[in-house]
Amino acid sequence: MIRTEELYKSFGETEVLKGISTEFYQGKTNLIIGRSGAGKTVLLKCLVGLIRPTQGKIFYSDTAFSQLDKKQIKAIRMEVGMLFQGSALFDSMTVEENVRFPLDMFTNMTRKEKLNRVNETLERVELTGVNDRYPSETSGGMQKRVGIARAIVMQPKYLFCDEPNSGLDPKTAILIDELILDITKDQNITTVINTHDMNSVMEIGDNIILLHHGHVAWRGTNAEVLESDNEILQNFIFASPFLQKLRKNALENL
Amino acid sequence: MYYKETMRQMNDIGVGSLIIVALISLFIGAVTAVQFAYQLDGTLVPVYYIGYIVRDSTIIELAPTITCLVLAGKVGSNMAAELGGMRQKEHIDAMEIMGVNTAAYLIMPRLVAALIVIPMLVAIAAFVSIIGGYIATVPAGYMSSEEYVQGVRSFFEANNVFMMFVKSVTFAFLLTSVSCFQGYYVQGGSIELGKASTNAVVFSDILILIADYIIAILLT
Numbered sequence: 484m485i486r487t488e489e490l491y492k493s494f495g496e497t498e499v500l501k502g503i504s505t506e507f508y509q510g511k512t513n514l515i516i517g518r519s520g521a522g523k524t525v526l527l528k529c530l531v532g533l534i535r536p537t538q539g540k541i542f543y544s545d546t547a548f549s550q551l552d553k554k555q556i557k558a559i560r561m562e563v564g565m566l567f568q569g570s571a572l573f574d575s576m577t578v579e580e581n582v583r584f585p586l587d588m589f590t591n592m593t594r595k596e597k598l599n600r601v602n603e604t605l606e607r608v609e610l611t612g613v614n615d616r617y618p619s620e621t622s623g624g625m626q627k628r629v630g631i632a633r634a635i636v637m638q639p640k641y642l643f644c645d646e647p648n649s650g651l652d653p654k655t656a657i658l659i660d661e662l663i664l665d666i667t668k669d670q671n672i673t674t675v676i677n678t679h680d681m682n683s684v685m686e687i688g689d690n691i692i693l694l695h696h697g698h699v700a701w702r703g704t705n706a707e708v709l710e711s712d713n714e715i716l717q718n719f720i721f722a723s724p725f726l727q728k729l730r731k732n733a734l735e736n737l
Numbered sequence: 738m739y740y741k742e743t744m745r746q747m748n749d750i751g752v753g754s755l756i757i758v759a760l761i762s763l764f765i766g767a768v769t770a771v772q773f774a775y776q777l778d779g780t781l782v783p784v785y786y787i788g789y790i791v792r793d794s795t796i797i798e799l800a801p802t803i804t805c806l807v808l809a810g811k812v813g814s815n816m817a818a819e820l821g822g823m824r825q826k827e828h829i830d831a832m833e834i835m836g837v838n839t840a841a842y843l844i845m846p847r848l849v850a851a852l853i854v855i856p857m858l859v860a861i862a863a864f865v866s867i868i869g870g871y872i873a874t875v876p877a878g879y880m881s882s883e884e885y886v887q888g889v890r891s892f893f894e895a896n897n898v899f900m901m902f903v904k905s906v907t908f909a910f911l912l913t914s915v916s917c918f919q920g921y922y923v924q925g926g927s928i929e930l931g932k933a934s935t936n937a938v939v940f941s942d943i944l945i946l947i948a949d950y951i952i953a954i955l956l957t
Contacts, residue, residue, distance in 0.1 A: 531834050560836035571831040575745075585835050587738050643834075 484509050485530060485641065485673055490539035492525055499525045500536070501697035510671045512664055512687045514678055517694035518719060524645065526694065527677045531565060531643055532556055543641070561589060564634030568646040570626040572618040572633070578605070579614035582632045589637070604632045608662060624655040628662070635666060641673045642666065648680040656680060660687050681720055684708065693719065709733055739846060746850035750812050754858060757811060758804055762862035765799050766791055766869025774879040784880045788888020791870035796901050800863035802949050805908035808855060809941035813916035816847055817937035820920030821930045829921075844917045848910070855909035856902050863901060900956045907948050912941040 485507040492500040499522045507513035507530075515523045528534040530541060532548065541548040543559055551559065572581050579601055586597045605611060608628040618626055627647060634642060644663060648656035660680075664687045667674040676683065684691060688705035693716050700715040708720060709730060721730045770791045777787065820843060823829050832839045867889060875882050916937035923933040 533830055533833065557836045560834060563834060565831065565834045567827045567831055569826060571827040573828055588835065588837055637835075 484544060485675065486542040487526075487530070488540040488542070490526070490529060490541065491537045492522075492529060492534065493537045499697055500529070500539075503539070503694075503697075503699060505692050505699055505702065506690075507673055507675050508690055509673045510668065511674070511689035512667050513673070513675045513690040513692070514684060514688045515675065515692050515694060516678060516684055516719070517700075519679075521694040522697045523677045523694055527643060527645055527675065530675060531563060532560070561637065562640040563643065564637065564639035564641070565643040566627065566630045566634050566645065566647055568649050570618070570630035572626055572629055574618055576617075577614065578610070578616050578618070578621065578629050581618070581629055582636050584633065585637045600636060601632075604636045605629075607635070607666070608632045623650050624652075624659065627651065627655075627659050631659075631662060631666070635670070638670070639672060641675070644674065644676040644678075646677060646679065648678065648683060653682065657682065657686070663687065681726075684720065695719075739842065742842070742846040743850050746846050747854050749815075750808075750847075750850055751854035751858060754808060754811055755861070757807065758858050758862050759865050761803060761807055762795075762800065762865040763869040763872070765803055766795060766866030766871075767873035769794055769799065769866070770870035770874045770879075771877075774874055785884040785888035785891065787874060787880060788867075788870065788885040789891045790888075792867055792889045792893075793897060795863050795866040795870075796897050798949075800866055801859045801901050801904035801908060802945065804859050804862045805855065805905065805912060805945050806942055808858070808909075809912040809916075809945060810938050812851070813912045813937045813941045814934045816913065816916040817920035817923075817934045818930060820844075820917060821923035821933050824921065824923050825926070825930065840921070844914075844921065847917055848913050851909040851913040852906060856905040859901060859905035896956070900952065903956065904949065904952050907952060908945045911944045911948060915941045915944060 487503050487505055490500050490503040491498065503522075503526060515526060517523050525534060529536045529549075536549055540550070543562075546559065548556070548559060572578075573584065576584065579598075582601045582604055583597050586592055586600060590597070592600065601614070602611075605614070608631050610625060610628045610632065613621060613625065613629075618629065621629065631644075631647075634644075642663070647659050647663060651659065660683050663674060663676065666672070676687075678684070685705050685708065688708070691701075691703055691705065691708070692699055693701040693713075695715050701711065701713045703711060708716065711717070717730075721727045770787055773787050773790050774784075777784065820829075823843070829839050829843070832842065871882075871885050874880055875885055919933040919937040919940070923929055
């Protein structure tokens with residue numbers, strides 16, 4: 484589990500996070516949602532340590548992450564995997580080399596053991612026969628899968644995903660969501676997803692945190708979204724007249 | 738991983754720059770020889786001095802300085818753009834989250850590769866430049882082959898070669914560190930990336946020229 488306590492982050496005069504206190508649970512897909520500029524990416528980057536919060540604490544289980552020194556942070560990062568919005572695959576490396584990269588850097592595994600682990604991980608994300616391709620030779624959906632494979636190859640306890648569905652068609656986006664959900668449940672890891680995708684919210688939102696102007700405006704599960712009377716949530720999720728009508732119909736049929 | 742990356746960088750910097758360095762050096766040697774032949778024409782200075790002047794001006798100044806100024810443009814801008822692109826495409830963030838010391842992984846191999854390969858390129862440049870002087874003067878009838886070789890072999894001081902290597906190592910360090918700094922800390926979009934690449938070349942060139950002057954004062 485990851486927990487934040489009164490997390491603040493400012494950039495100059497601009498206060499982006501204004502006292503975020505929340506929990507991200509183990510074995511669940513924890514979604515951070517909100518409008519652009521709400522502070523989702525800043526919160527995610529604070530959680531993984533790419534940005535230092537101005538004030539407040541972050542706990543990984545019972546360890547105060549935000550107060551650790553570099554060596555201790557490195558030890559925690561061995562347990563962290565992250566999927567980036569643009570996948571962030573290394574262009575000069577093949578798919579296999581990309582997935583193998585953390586193993587090369589941090590393990591003493593033999594070449595054969597690494598290859599076996601890479602192939603198992605690629606099979607896990609339903610990618611086979613692409614080991615020797617370069618990222619530029621794969622589709623957007625495949626790149627996301629390779630990104631997921633690289634994020635989970637070290638068998639992390641925490642998985643972070645920044646906009647995993649951005650730039651993907653709806654069908655591929657659903658496949659990626661299902662994949663992340665399966666990995667979370669199978670490996671019982673803490674998954675934190677930063678997303679705009681309403682389908683993700685409704686399908687895999689075990690624990691949803693809605694950010695609004697740097698505050699937590701709502702928390703709940705996907706089952707609670709429809710019936711919630713939180714105005715900010717409803718304006719965000721059911722933003723268009725079409726979606727509002729769908730919600731109305733759904734509520735009438737409950 | 739570090740070894741593999743260092744080898745890749747050595748190949749990129751060394752082999753990738755060999756043709757341009759050789760071409761520039763050939764013409765620098767040729768132009769130096771022809772211009773000195775023109776200036777010494779009608780004087781009492783022995784004609785074989787052209788070989789001597791080409792050799793020393795090449796070794797002391799032209800090979801290290803011109804080669805490194807060219808490399809600042811070719812290799813330095815490439816390093817800044819590559820690292821800046823990695824920063825913008827979140828490759829560096831991805832490595833940091835994995836626990837990789839990105840400064841060590843991305844900058845050290847480039848620095849080590851440059852410190853090994855650039856002095857080699859400078860030595861090749863000096864050699865090719867002297868050949869360039871020969872090609873420009875002997876077939877053109879300014880002097881005989883024996884006279885040029887006599888000039889090249891006259892008044893040799895090993896200290897000049899030492900100075901050439903001191904300059905090349907210093908310039909290699911400057912152009913690599915400045916370029917990596919510019920690329921590694923780039924923020925913003927493509928305009929900032931372009932600026933970082935340009936700054937890498939401009940600042941490297943300025944520092945190389947200042948260092949050239951300081952080394953000249955210290956070692957002569």
